[in-house]
Amino acid sequence: METTNVSTFALLENVIFLKKTSLFSQVKTSELRAVASIAEELCFGPGDEVVKESDNGDSAYIIKDGRVKITKKASDGLAVDLAELGSGECFGEMSLFDEESRSASAYALTACTALRIGRDDLIDVLAQYPFIAVELLKIFVKRLRKANARIESRTASSKMKAAPHEK
Numbered sequence: 001m002e003t004t005n006v007s008t009f010a011l012l013e014n015v016i017f018l019k020k021t022s023l024f025s026q027v028k029t030s031e032l033r034a035v036a037s038i039a040e041e042l043c044f045g046p047g048d049e050v051v052k053e054s055d056n057g058d059s060a061y062i063i064k065d066g067r068v069k070i071t072k073k074a075s076d077g078l079a080v081d082l083a084e085l086g087s088g089e090c091f092g093e094m095s096l097f098d099e100e101s102r103s104a105s106a107y108a109l110t111a112c113t114a115l116r117i118g119r120d121d122l123i124d125v126l127a128q129y130p131f132i133a134v135e136l137l138k139i140f141v142k143r144l145r146k147a148n149a150r151i152e153s154r155t156a157s158s159k160m161k162a163a164p165h166e167k
Contacts (some may be wrong), residue, residue: 011036014115021062021088023139024132031129038121044108050091053105057095059118063087066112072104084109093140096122 014036018024024032041064044050050061053073061068067086071079082104085091091106096119126133 010041014039014041017064017088017115018062021090023062023090023093023136026135026138027132031132034125034129035117035122035132038125039115039117042114042116044112044114046108046110048108048112050106050108050112050114051102051104053103054101057092057100057102058120059116060090060093060096060122061106061114061116062090064113064115066114067109068112068114069107069109070104071107079105093136095119096136 011033015029015032018032018036018039019027019029024035027035039062042061044066050068051057053071063085065087067084068089068091069081070083070085070091071081074080083091091104092102094100094103096117
């Protein structure tokens with residue numbers, strides 16, 4: 001009976017946590033219960049590899065506590081730091097919707113707790129609660145627009161630098 005209370009408490013704690021994340025902030029609390037029920041809590045120590053670039057991806061991670069560094073190998077073989085993420089941020093979400101290999105690696109910078117959400121379990125939840133899928137799509141579109149804006153900004157910056165040489 002105590003196990004049920006602990007599980008119920010952990011589930012409620014994860015619902016409250018998920019509601020505070022940008023990924024799930026617009027999802028109804030009642031629907032978040034389904035997401036929280038499929039989330040697996042994992043702990044990592046500083047330096048632990050959470051996901052490895054080029055491995056098969058089948059899950060996303062939402063950081064509850066701690067910091068995670070995202071890196072990608074450049075063509076010269078050196079690792080390039082792409083991002084440093086903290087509580088409430090997620091990574092690996094592309095693997096929820098495609099079956100491609102991981103595009104980057106993630107390492108715990110500090111002791112870290114994360115919720116792992118598996119693709120197959122999430123697809124089952126999305127079939128039951130399609131509004132969650134709509135909200136996830138909005139977040140992904142917003143991220144894509146942000147990336148496009150950064151690319152446009154860099155392209156414009158490159159053209160401005162190149163302009164004097166063209167004269």
